[in-house]
Amino acid sequence: xxIIKTKNLVKVYSTGLMEVRAVDNVNLxxxxxxxxxxxxxxxxxxxxxxxxxxxxDRPTSGEIIVDSMDITQLSQxxxxxxxxxxxxFVFQSYNLIPVLTATENVSFIMELQGREKREIxxxxxxxxxxxxxxxxxxxxxxxLSGGQQQRVAVARAMASRPQFIIADEPTANLxxxxxxxxxxMMTEINKKENITFLFSTHDSRVVSKARRVIVLEDGKIVSDxxx
Amino acid sequence: xxxxxxxxxxxxxxxxSGVILSAIAIGLFAGTxxxxxxxxxxxxxxxxxxxxxxxxxxxxxxxxxANYDVREYLQGFPDVAEMPDETTISGRIVLAxxxxxxxxxxxxxxxxxxxEQEKTVSAVWKTIPDSMGVYLPDxxxxxxxxxxxxxxxxxxxxxxxxVFTFQNANEEMQSVAFRVCGIYKTSNSMFDENAVFVKxxxxxxxxxxxxxxxxxxxxxxxxxKTCDWVYPKIxxxxxxxxxxxxxxxxxxLSLSLGATEFFGAIIIGIFLLALSFGIVNTMLxxxxxxxxxxxxxxxxxxxxxxxxxxxxxxxxxxxxxxSVAGIILATIVLTPSLKTGIDLTFxxxxxxEDYGFSAIVYPVINLKMFVEIAVxxxxxxxLSAIYPARRALKINTIEAIKTE
Numbered sequence: 001x002x003i004i005k006t007k008n009l010v011k012v013y014s015t016g017l018m019e020v021r022a023v024d025n026v027n028l029x030x031x032x033x034x035x036x037x038x039x040x041x042x043x044x045x046x047x048x049x050x051x052x053x054x055x056x057d058r059p060t061s062g063e064i065i066v067d068s069m070d071i072t073q074l075s076q077x078x079x080x081x082x083x084x085x086x087x088x089f090v091f092q093s094y095n096l097i098p099v100l101t102a103t104e105n106v107s108f109i110m111e112l113q114g115r116e117k118r119e120i121x122x123x124x125x126x127x128x129x130x131x132x133x134x135x136x137x138x139x140x141x142x143x144l145s146g147g148q149q150q151r152v153a154v155a156r157a158m159a160s161r162p163q164f165i166i167a168d169e170p171t172a173n174l175x176x177x178x179x180x181x182x183x184x185m186m187t188e189i190n191k192k193e194n195i196t197f198l199f200s201t202h203d204s205r206v207v208s209k210a211r212r213v214i215v216l217e218d219g220k221i222v223s224d225x226x227x
Numbered sequence: 228x229x230x231x232x233x234x235x236x237x238x239x240x241x242x243x244s245g246v247i248l249s250a251i252a253i254g255l256f257a258g259t260x261x262x263x264x265x266x267x268x269x270x271x272x273x274x275x276x277x278x279x280x281x282x283x284x285x286x287x288x289x290x291x292x293a294n295y296d297v298r299e300y301l302q303g304f305p306d307v308a309e310m311p312d313e314t315t316i317s318g319r320i321v322l323a324x325x326x327x328x329x330x331x332x333x334x335x336x337x338x339x340x341x342x343e344q345e346k347t348v349s350a351v352w353k354t355i356p357d358s359m360g361v362y363l364p365d366x367x368x369x370x371x372x373x374x375x376x377x378x379x380x381x382x383x384x385x386x387x388x389x390v391f392t393f394q395n396a397n398e399e400m401q402s403v404a405f406r407v408c409g410i411y412k413t414s415n416s417m418f419d420e421n422a423v424f425v426k427x428x429x430x431x432x433x434x435x436x437x438x439x440x441x442x443x444x445x446x447x448x449x450x451x452k453t454c455d456w457v458y459p460k461i462x463x464x465x466x467x468x469x470x471x472x473x474x475x476x477x478x479x480l481s482l483s484l485g486a487t488e489f490f491g492a493i494i495i496g497i498f499l500l501a502l503s504f505g506i507v508n509t510m511l512x513x514x515x516x517x518x519x520x521x522x523x524x525x526x527x528x529x530x531x532x533x534x535x536x537x538x539x540x541x542x543x544x545x546x547x548x549x550s551v552a553g554i555i556l557a558t559i560v561l562t563p564s565l566k567t568g569i570d571l572t573f574x575x576x577x578x579x580e581d582y583g584f585s586a587i588v589y590p591v592i593n594l595k596m597f598v599e600i601a602v603x604x605x606x607x608x609x610l611s612a613i614y615p616a617r618r619a620l621k622i623n624t625i626e627a628i629k630t631e
Contacts, residue, residue, distance in 0.1 A: 056526055056624055077530070084528025091628060095523040099235035109527055111228040156527075 003163055003196050004030040004053055009062035011048050011219070022048040023059070024219035030164070033194040035187060037201050037210035045219035046200035047168055053198065054087055054166045055079045067163060084112055088157030088195075090167035094149040096141040102128060102152045103137045109160050127155045130192070131185055147178030154186060164196035171203045183209045229533060233540030240513070244545065247509045251549025252556060254498045255604055259557040259597055260590075262491050264569070267590035269487045272414075273451070273473070273480050278350040280418045281476045282317075282445035283454035284461060287469045291442055295323040295336070298396050303439040307464050311457060313449050315347035318441035320430055324393030326373075326423060328381035335377070337391055337423050338443075339430035348447045351411050351424065360385045360409035363426050370426065371405035374419035375412040383407055391425070396435040403433055414586055499603060503611040510542060510615035521619050522627020531620045538616040539609060546608030550601035557597075561590050 011023040023045045030036060038046045051057035053064055055071050063070045066086065074082055083089075088109075096105045103124050110120040128134060131151040141149050150170060157165045170186075171179035187209055190197055199206055207213055215223035237244050277283055291299035304318060320339035325332055342363040346352050351372070352362035363370050371389065373381075383389055385407055392402040405425060413419055434440070446461070448454050454472065462470040474481035514521065524534060568587040 051625055054526075080525070080528055080530050082528075083526065084530075087528075089523075089526055091523065091526075093519075095519065095628065097232070097520060097524075099239050100232070104231075108228070108232075112527075112529055112533070 001032045002029045003032045003067065004028070004198070005063075005065040006053070007063040007065070009049070009052065009064065010060045011045070011052060011057070012060040021219050023052065026062075026216075026219070026221055028214070028221065028224075030196060030198060033190070033196055034212055035190045035197045035210055036212040036214060037199045037207050038214045038216060039201055039207055040216035042202075044216040046216055048219075049216065050166050050168055050198065050200050054089065055083050084109070085160075086163045088160070088162040088165040090150070090153050090157045090165060090170045092169040092172045094141070094146070094153045094173075096149055096152055096156070098141050101138045101140055102133055102144070102155075105141070105152055106155045106159050109156060113160055115160075123159055124155075127159050128152070130189060131155045145178070147174055147182060150174060150178075150182055151185065154182070154189075158189060158193065158195060161193065162195070164198060167197065167199045169201055169203075170199065171201065171206055176205070179203065179205055229537050230540055233537050234544055236513070236517075236537070237541050237544050240516070243509060243512065247505055247545055248549045248552065250505050251502060251546055251604060251608075252552035254502055255550050255553025255600060256556040256560070258495050258498050258600055259554060260560060261494060262596055262600065263557065263561055263590040263592055264588060265487045265491055266593060266596070268588040269484050270591055271587075271589050273484060275350075275414055276418070276477060276480055277447065277451075277473050279354065279413045280349075280415060280422070281473050282348055282447045283451070283473055284446040284458055285471050285476055286444040286446070286461070286465065287442065287471075289467070289469045291321075292469065295321065295442075297322065297394065297434060297436070297442075300396075300436055300440040300442055301444065301468070302437070303441065304444060305465050305468060307461050309460060310446075311448065311453055313453070314457070315447045317341070317344045317348040317445045318427075319345070319443040319445060320427060320434060320436070320440070321442040322391075322393045322430065322434070324391055326377070326381065327390045327392065328383045328387065330382040331380055333377065333380055335391075335423055336421050337371075337393070337425055337430065339425050339427040339434075341427050345424070348445045351413065351422075352409075354411040354413050355409045356412075359411070360407070362409050362411075363424060364408055367406055367408045369403070369405045369429050370408035372409040372411060372424040373407055374422070375410050376416060376419045377423065378407070378410050380420075385410065391423075393433075395433055399435070401433040403430070405429075495600060495603065499607040502604065503607050506542060506546070506608050506611035507614055509545075510538065510612050511618065513541070514538070514615050514619045518622055518627045519630040521622050522624050522630065525622070525624045526628060534619055535616045538619055539612055542608045542612035543605060546605045547601075550604045554597050554601060558592065561592055564588075564590055565592065 006026050006028045009023055009026040010021065013020045013022055026049060038049060040046050048057065052059050059072055064072055071079065071082060097108065100108065106128055107120045107124045110123065128137060131154055133148060133151055133155070136144060136148060144152065171182060174182060183206060186197060189195065199210065201207065212226045214221055286301070286305060288299040288301055290296060304316065317340060322337045322339070324335060324337060326335040346362070355362055355372070362372055378384060381389060387407045388404055389407060390402050390404050392400060395401050448457065458472045521534065568589045570587050572586045
């Protein structure tokens with residue numbers, strides 16, 4: 001069952017007299033539960049493509065169908081609500097809220113969604129335990145290592161059981177050992193919860209773990225392989 | 228959740244929050260202290276003037292005040308129904324004349340009063356120190372109470388003999404000798420220089436006025452509010468007489484009261500303006516510092532409304548805490564002076580008293596005023612936070628996330 005579908009997706013940036021086609025006529029279908037890496041050299045359009053799929057950016061033309069809904073037709077307000085309810089984000093530099101504990105960071109989105117406290121508490125404990133941070137519930141980001149912070153970020157993204165998770169270069173700021181551990185953890189959760197992961201990455205380790213690898217060059221898909 | 232996050236956010240940069248909190252607290256302290264001081268000063272001056280000199284309401288024959296004509300008298304107390312129980316009334320004979328001692332002579336106004344009645348209206352008797360005699364006692368023949376200023380000018384002291392000369396209702400000059408039985412001192416030099424008190428029964432036979440004649444009825448109440456609502460009733464009940472409230476008798480005092488409120492409002496306004504700039508600056512810095520985080524919040528689905536509210540909560544917390552600290556500080560500093568007062572003579576000697584203002588100020592802690600100022604500060608804070616909050620909402624999510 002496809003969860004994301006792009007049709008003739010184009011993103012053009014105008015810089016003065018020049019026009020840059022950051023994403024050029026991309027047609028892509030992502031299935032439920034896929035663990036997909038989008039790779040390509042710098043400037044190939046990976047992040048732009050993810051930003052559009054994640055509802056952070058609007059395409060110049062084309063459609064993005066998520067769960068039978070074309071999100072390019074949504075208003076800005078509807079997009080915010082769509083992101084809150086359907087997408088989990090993992091950023092390159094973790095982007096946790098420094099004044100909140102690991103528990104509070106994870107429960108934050110569920111609280112924004114207005115879920116019940118009991119459900120939030122149970123899910124937060126469960127997911128933090130899944131990412132191996134059961135003993136760091138009350139730690140603030142500054143008290144955690146980079147790898148631990150990124151695990152909290154993954155837990156935050158997954159906590160509300162979104163339709164899919166977008167992770168932009170999630171291992172870029174981690175050393176190889178920590179990155180390896182994080183990827184193992186993410187593949188495990190992917191299997192356990194059947195959550196769809198969509199990465200952009202340069203990292204060969206991510207590529208090796210991915211079950212589908214899409215290669216972008218100059219905004220076009222040049223290769224799409226399933227393992 | 229928003230409230231919790233906003234509360235934690237204000238403590239992420241303790242120094243900056245501490246500085247703005249201190250600025251609010253000090254500003255509010257200064258504002259409330261000044262307001263309490265000014266209110267105490269003016270209310271004290273008004274109250275003292277009413278209690279010693281003019282009373283809340285005065286009733287005269289319509290032409291009396293034009294030139295203090297002895298023949299413009301009232302026949303006893305006018306009949307006014309529906310006076311509050313706590314009303315005090317004193318009838319006075321008021322005679323303009325000359326007071327002479329062996330050394331000097333002064334123009335003066337003598338008030339012939341019934342001591343027990345007058346004591347309920349005027350507090351002059353309370354301003355006579357123990358060493359300076361008593362207020363119109365029965366055991367001294369022809370007693371007169373004069374002020375310290377008058378005593379100084381006439382070079383007289385307790386038990387000295389002085390002569391009061393005036394023209395009676397038959398246009399005959401009358402001179403009568405009195406013995407100084409008490410020397411008073413109020414905080415109003417102008418009043419002190421002009422007023423002496425004698426017994427009604429001693430002076431009345433010389434006035435050639437009919438029985439029970441009086442020139443002035445002084446009416447007093449425990450507070451000014453009662454005066455404000457009773458005055459129109461008395462005025463309406465006595466259409467043929469001149470009924471004046473303290474505001475009409477002494478417009479300068481009334482004006483001072485209004486001016487104090489006006490200047491107080493200006494000072495508070497300036498403080499709020501300065502505070503607003505401080506809050507705009509602080510919140511802008513706080514938002515610029517958190518660009519990446521705000522971008523992330525928008526990305527994960529936090530609505531503009533919630534981001535706006537979060538920033539507003541932060542401002543409300545800062546201003547509320549600053550206001551509470553300022554009020555507590557003002558209360559702590561003001562409390563000791565509530566009873567002892569603040570003596571201003573060290574600044575300008577007797578100058579204040581010379582102009583009819585009390586030199587000892589008893590600040591007034593007016594809870595309503597404190598709350599009003601605090602609410603104004605919080606309101607100014609909220610208004611000031613709108614611009615920074617709007618800046619936060621305009622942050623480009625994608626650009627913000629990339630920020631290092």
